[in-house]
Amino acid sequence: MRKPRKSKIETKALNLYYGDFHALGDINVDIPECAITAIIGPSGCGKSSLLRLFNRMNDLIPSARVEGEAFLDKEPIYGKSAYVVDVRKKIGMVFQKPNVFPMSIYDNIVIGPKSHGIKSRAEHDKIVETSLTQVALWDEVKDILRKPAQELSAGAQQRLCIARALAVNPEVILMDESCSALDPESTMKIEGLMLELAQKYTIIIVTHNMEQAIRVSDMSMFMMIDDKRIGRLVEYSSTSLMFSNPKDKRTEDYITGRFG
Amino acid sequence: MKKKFWKKFRDRLSGRIFFILALSTISALVVITVFIFVSGMPLIAEVGLFSFIFGMNWSPSQGQFGILPMIVGTVSVTLGAALIGIPVGICCSIFMAEFAPAKMQVIFRPAIQLLAGIPSVVYGFWGMIFIVPAISSNLGGLGMSILAGSIILGIMILPTIISISEVSIIALPRHYKEGALALGMTHWQTILRVQLPAAKSGIVAGVILGIGRAVGETMVVIMVLGNAVAMPESILDSVRTLTTNIGLEMGYASGAHQQALFATGIVLFVIIMILNITAQYITRKKVKK
Ligand SMILES: Nc1ncnc2c1ncn2[C@@H]1O[C@H](COP(=O)(O)OP(=O)(O)OP(=O)(O)O)[C@@H](O)[C@H]1O
Ligand SMILES: [Mg+2]
Secondary structure: OOOOOOEEEEEEEEEEEEOOEEEEEEEOOEEEOOOEEEEEOOOOOOHHHHHHHHOOHHHHOOOEEEEEEEEEOOEEOOOOOOOHHHHHHHEEEEOOOOOOOOOEHHHHHHHHHHHOOOOOHHHHHHHHHHHHHHOOOHHHHOOOOOOEHHHOOHHHHHHHHHHHHHHOOOOEEEEEOOOOOOOHHHHHHHHHHHHHHOOOOEEEEEOOOHHHHHHHOOEEEEEEEOOOOOEEEEEEEEHHHHHHOOOOHHHHHHHHHHHO | OHHHHHHHHHHHHHHHHHHHHHHHHHHHHHHHHHHHHHHHHHHHHHHOHHHHHHOOOEEHHHOEEOOHHHHHHHHHHHHHHHHHHHHHHHHHHHHHHHHOOHHHHHHHHHHHHHHHHOOHHHHHHHHHHHHHHHHHHHHOOOOOOHHHHHHHHHHHOHHHHHHHHHHHHHOOOHHHHHHHHHOOOOHHHHHHHHHHHHOHHHHHHHHHHHHHHHHHOOHHHHHHOEOOOOOOOOOOOOEOOHHHHHHHHOOOOOHHHHHHHHHHHHHHHHHHHHHHHHHHHHHHHHHHO
């Protein structure tokens, strides 16, 4: 178990509303740098909502309203001084289903860097090679870079999505059940990848798979809705502690329930 | 046992009926095509394809049948309409799909549909009353011109381009947009680099259908082009299109003259076919790629 390090993302009394619906209540967390933090909890408790607050994906939902504060390296994520494009550049995201763009493998990788002003071909080539190497996809695809990305297997597509996120040089990577649509072998590959990436990147994952949380994560957040259906952070501790000795009764019930 | 037999019979019978109905659609196409070709081909054979298409003179009474001025007329007016209709239409569809607040869409969408529902004679009338005089007094000339036709046809093809492009942008999976934004791309970059390319085949289909409409439009062009059978030298000149030629002269033509009009129809037919095949080729290539 690596020691928790310096704080990367911090939230203070973060609340989320979808219209009148209070989805997340007073979330206070301090997520350490270069570690894997897992968000677990029953369906509908607001795990995805919380994850999407970090890179402001909820901005896309007209009814969504945020109260409270969130910081990336002490810099505010919300508010006047924050620029959403910069936030998303630093906080990448991998979705549940692989969402490669309908273009070539090469173009999928370079579209991000291109949009951020990197123009030279040589640099593009380099970025493609390094990011695909990082996700262990380079050898597999180096001869078919111009082929449509959709022709890859689902597992390879998901690794391509991770490579695409890495190509813009983020500091944090959010993964929302990114293995749930994949076969066990691809899942193992991506878990291995997460562990490797955690040397350099801060990773936050949402997972329904307790074994996965135990296998990869350093820290765990357990969330649940309260009696008013507001999503709350119930317990936040190191993964080993949470799964061996949960402090809260609800956490214990959930974990033992999940292991049946 | 008997029930089963009837069920089977009915199943097969309804299959047949649908097949026959479908066949009749295709046979209508075949009959019309054959009819045009049979009626027009003899003249093309007599005059020669080359001198028919590239002939500069159209004077049926003297047996001269050259339709190059009309081809140039159709191409120039269509090009002008495309130049106006495509950028406006695509921008409009982007606005509708990505920027327009719900309240504005409630007004815009029916308005665009209404635009499509206006009879072409009304467009033509409006063109005669407003556009033609406006061109004549501001730019000189008679006003009946390529420019007038292009402006009106450009507006007429908007609904086709807008609705098809908009649908193809809206129909894109949501996760394309989310994926692009999550990379820190701006909304505009997302539209230009991800959404438009992904919706390209639909947009191209819309544009081609719009162009097809412009090529085939008859009433408006009769009313605002002036219908002169001559090579235009500027966009302020009067021209005659292939459709106008048929529309104006079919009423009284006979003999070789009538055959020449059918032959004009063949050329029109071929142009439309080329457009459609191009559209299909582009969309197919896109799917493969
Ligand atoms: N766009 C939205 N508009 C309104 N309510 C929403 C929206 N998205 C999510 N919700 C609601 O917010 C709550 C939390 O949803 P969220 O998707 O964050 O849960 P989750 O923990 O990720 O669930 P799951 O495990 O099923 O993915 C749910 O009650 C959900 O119905
Ligand atoms: Mg979720």
